[in-house]
Amino acid sequence: MLDLNKLINDTQSHMKKAIEHLELELGKIRAGRANPAMLEGLHVDYYGTNMPLNQVSNISTPDARTLMIQPWEKSMLHPIEKAVQAANLGFNPQNDGTVIRINVPVLTEERRKELVKKSKAEAEHARVAIRNTRREANEHAKHESKGMPEDVVKDAEDKIQKMTDQFIAMVDKHLEAKDKEIMTI
Secondary structure (H helix, E strand, C coil), X not given: CCCHHHHHHHHHHHHHHHHHHHHHHHHHCCXXXXXXXXXXXCEXXXXXXXXXXXXXXXXXXXXXXXXXXXXXXXXXXXXXXXXXXXXXXXXXXXXXXXXXXXXXXXXXXXXXXXXXXXXXXXXXXXHHHHHHHHHHHHHHHHXXXXXXXXXXXXXXXXXXXXXXXXXXXXXXXXHHHHHHHXXXX
């Protein structure tokens, strides 16, 4: 027997994950201002082990144009510097012996438009994930509803559609905010 409330809760959970992933990906897109999330996903060789940068150092933003990486061990300065250069993020790290400073360059108009395209692509990925979740939930409801009244299944599909519309609207809000952030000089 189909538990429609569980199906709807599971569907909502999957859609929330799509939004969380979108937020994570949009955070990685730099908008001219320094943000520690720009270095997320960067790994450093830590005594033969590949470690995330945020597990071997503290990353901060002393001002809007500067990222500061303060390793917990001075011996990590050079490997962190090499990792930032190897990541090809368009940054030139400066090692002063105690911290690594990264000056975030001002974005050109062309680069801003590329970043808007990238953020739109990420938003579309999130929309597709949400729609796929809706489709799977509807298929599951139809498949598992043998012997149930049609109006119960129809109500579940309506709830799933309303939820889908809400999450798509969230994606659009995130995209609009990111586009505004990117295009603001």
